Amino acid sequence: MATVLKIENLHKSFKLGFLLKKKEILRGISLSVEQGEVFGYLGPNGAGKTTTIKCILGLIFPEKGNIEIFGHPYLSPKAKEKTGFLPENPYFYDHLTASEFLDYYSQLFLMKKEAKEEKIKSLLRLVDLEDSADLQLRKFSRGMLQRIGMAQALLNDPSLVFLDEPLGGLDPLGRKEIRDIITRLKDEGKTVFLSSHILQDIEMICNRVAIIVNGEIINQGALHDLISEKILFTEVILSGVNEKELKELGECLSGHGDRTLLKVFKEENVEKALQLAQSSKGKVHSLIPRTETLEDLFVGIVKQR
Amino acid sequence: MKIKAIAFNTFKEAIRDRILYLLLFFAAVCIISSRLLALLTVGDKVKIIKDVGLSSLSLFGALMAILMGTGLVFKEIDKKTIYTIISKPIHRYQFLLGKFFGLVLTLFIMLLLMSFIFLALVFFHTFTIEWEMLIAILFIFFELCLITSVALLFSCFSTPILSSIFSLAFYLIGHTAWGIETLIKKIPPGVGKTLAQFLYHFLPDLENFNFKTEIVQHLDIPSDVYLYSILYGIFYTLFVLIIAVLIFRKRDFI
Ligand SMILES: Nc1ncnc2c1ncn2[C@@H]1O[C@H](COP(=O)(O)OP(=O)(O)O)[C@@H](O)[C@H]1O
Ligand SMILES: [Mg+2]
Numbered sequence: 001m002a003t004v005l006k007i008e009n010l011h012k013s014f015k016l017g018f019l020l021k022k023k024e025i026l027r028g029i030s031l032s033v034e035q036g037e038v039f040g041y042l043g044p045n046g047a048g049k050t051t052t053i054k055c056i057l058g059l060i061f062p063e064k065g066n067i068e069i070f071g072h073p074y075l076s077p078k079a080k081e082k083t084g085f086l087p088e089n090p091y092f093y094d095h096l097t098a099s100e101f102l103d104y105y106s107q108l109f110l111m112k113k114e115a116k117e118e119k120i121k122s123l124l125r126l127v128d129l130e131d132s133a134d135l136q137l138r139k140f141s142r143g144m145l146q147r148i149g150m151a152q153a154l155l156n157d158p159s160l161v162f163l164d165e166p167l168g169g170l171d172p173l174g175r176k177e178i179r180d181i182i183t184r185l186k187d188e189g190k191t192v193f194l195s196s197h198i199l200q201d202i203e204m205i206c207n208r209v210a211i212i213v214n215g216e217i218i219n220q221g222a223l224h225d226l227i228s229e230k231i232l233f234t235e236v237i238l239s240g241v242n243e244k245e246l247k248e249l250g251e252c253l254s255g256h257g258d259r260t261l262l263k264v265f266k267e268e269n270v271e272k273a274l275q276l277a278q279s280s281k282g283k284v285h286s287l288i289p290r291t292e293t294l295e296d297l298f299v300g301i302v303k304q305r
Numbered sequence: 306m307k308i309k310a311i312a313f314n315t316f317k318e319a320i321r322d323r324i325l326y327l328l329l330f331f332a333a334v335c336i337i338s339s340r341l342l343a344l345l346t347v348g349d350k351v352k353i354i355k356d357v358g359l360s361s362l363s364l365f366g367a368l369m370a371i372l373m374g375t376g377l378v379f380k381e382i383d384k385k386t387i388y389t390i391i392s393k394p395i396h397r398y399q400f401l402l403g404k405f406f407g408l409v410l411t412l413f414i415m416l417l418l419m420s421f422i423f424l425a426l427v428f429f430h431t432f433t434i435e436w437e438m439l440i441a442i443l444f445i446f447f448e449l450c451l452i453t454s455v456a457l458l459f460s461c462f463s464t465p466i467l468s469s470i471f472s473l474a475f476y477l478i479g480h481t482a483w484g485i486e487t488l489i490k491k492i493p494p495g496v497g498k499t500l501a502q503f504l505y506h507f508l509p510d511l512e513n514f515n516f517k518t519e520i521v522q523h524l525d526i527p528s529d530v531y532l533y534s535i536l537y538g539i540f541y542t543l544f545v546l547i548i549a550v551l552i553f554r555k556r557d558f559i
Contacts, residue, residue, distance in 0.1 A: 014557075014559065054388075054558070054559075057388075057391070057392040058391065058392070059387075059388055059391055059392065059557070059558045060557040060558060060559060061555070061557060077394040077396075080392065080393060080394040080395075081394050083392070085388070085389060085392040087385060087388045087389060090385075090389070091384050091385055091386065092386060092389070093314070093318065093386060095317070095318060095321055096314075096317075104310060104314050105389070105390075105393065107306070107307065107309075107310035108307050108310060108311075108390065108393040108394070108395050109393065109394065110306060110307070149389075152389060153389075156393075
């Protein structure tokens with residue numbers, strides 16, 4: 001597989017305040033993204049995700065480091081021709097209507113008139129804003145702005161798309177809509193670089209992730225390599241069973257009324273717990289096996305520091 | 306063509322700005338109240354109307370250029386609309402030039418509107434349309450282009466309020482450059498004189514664009530004076546735009 005994006009040893013600091021004190025934001029970021037994957041860039045707020053993306057797109061200039069997009073130096077127009085970008089909390093010219101806005105941006109790609117109209121129509125369909133084509137952006141809801149932002153990122157049919165917290169601040173329905181679009185992009189063979197501080201989002205759609213904390217990448221790799229899929233423990237909720245007997249099978253946690261939450265670590269003990277419930281005419285209310293999640297990994301790593 | 310796209314969007318955005326119409330309104334009030342002023346004074350009434358009218362055009366045009374020019378780039382950065390533009394295959398200088406031409410187009414339209422009011426008022430007094438006034442107005446336009454570039458330059462690294470103050474100072478000093486000239490003659494050689502000389506050569510002499518008196522008085526102006534003023538305007542504007550681009554190219558959008 002071809003490498004689409006390659007970042008080596010990226011450093012960036014901001015000069016802040018009256019005394020222009022230097023604050024290091026990125027401390028040697030290196031990562032690479034392969035063609036066709038959905039790459040998750042994961043980190044807590046303020047870790048430097050947006051800063052990294054802004055460096056890649058030439059909005060800010062790193063002090064040190066090397067960035068290549070499709071083998072081109074990153075600031076070259078050739079690299080930009082093939083990339084798209086949806087910023088965090090996007091805001092656009094609110095006096096334009098959705099189609100005027102896309103028309104304006106398509107002029108920056110020197111698109112031909114007919115191709116342009118065709119493209120705008122199909123993009124509005126893709127992001128489900130056909131009915132709002134003539135609505136001014138000031139009247140758009142958060143979710144609609146995010147979707148029109150997605151449309152402008154795709155105007156040039158990019159092979160690589162940068163999405164900065166694309167699901168941020170959306171309701172469940174809005175999140176699903178954006179997730180579906182990302183899945184579509186993946187199916188079309190595009191490479192997606194997705195930043196987020198929300199683990200579930202990344203877990204659901206990404207093939208590979210890099211975890212950034214405090215301006216450094218602390219872990220990088222395929223999702224199933226980072227997280228073990230073995231069952232850590234099983235949570236069983238029972239009622240009508242003698243607690244003393246249960247204690248031998250695992251850890252008894254709180255109970256509501258006569259219900260007991262049992263944390264079982266050995267697989268054979270799960271069976272025993274079920275048998276116990278049956279023999280004492282008790283009830284099993286739920287049984288959930290817990291595997292390690294990205295969250296566990298993440299919390300573990302962040303705690304270590 | 307990318308410059309054109311940005312220029313037209315800038316224009317579309319600029320003509321929605323209420324400040325523009327507020328200034329236009331005050332300009333109209335000033336132009337029309339020159340009639341009142343003319344009634345109160347002895348001497349050639351029409352001349353006073355022309356003098357006050359042309360001065361209003363210049364002043365309010367400059368205020369429009371400064372207030373809009375200092376806000377436009379800042380707003381794009383502040384509201385982060387610039388993020389999605391700069392990440393497209395476009396050079397930063399194209400963005401800045403697009404902003405410049407969009408604003409110049411806006412000012413051109415505003416100047417036309419003000420000129421219309423002005424010429425109509427003169428027409429009510431003389432019953433002729435005095436086309437030669439347009440020469441004076443054309444040079445006001447050149448001056449506005451220069452002021453726009455200066456406002457853009459300041460807005461590349463500073464906030465709208467500071468930029469407006471700087472640009473306004475530039476406008477005022479530019480119209481009193483002759484004051485510095487006389488100052489240079491009076492002060493003895495030394496640091497003060499060198500400084501004054503430096504200022505005199507570096508700051509523009511905006512009086513180069515002022516043909517109000519000559520035109521109102523129907524004085525003859527040699528054509529090479531016109532030519533000099535035009536070239537002066539073009540080269541100074543270009544010079545300021547180049548500096549603005551050099552600063553803008555290195556800027557972090559944070
Ligand atoms: N405009 C700015 N001025 C000063 N510091 C900033 C600015 N933007 C971001 N930072 C700092 O840079 C760090 C990284 O920010 P950012 O890249 O936005 O994080 P993330 O996107 O991962 O939440 C934060 O600690 C933040 O305080
Ligand atoms: Mg961010």
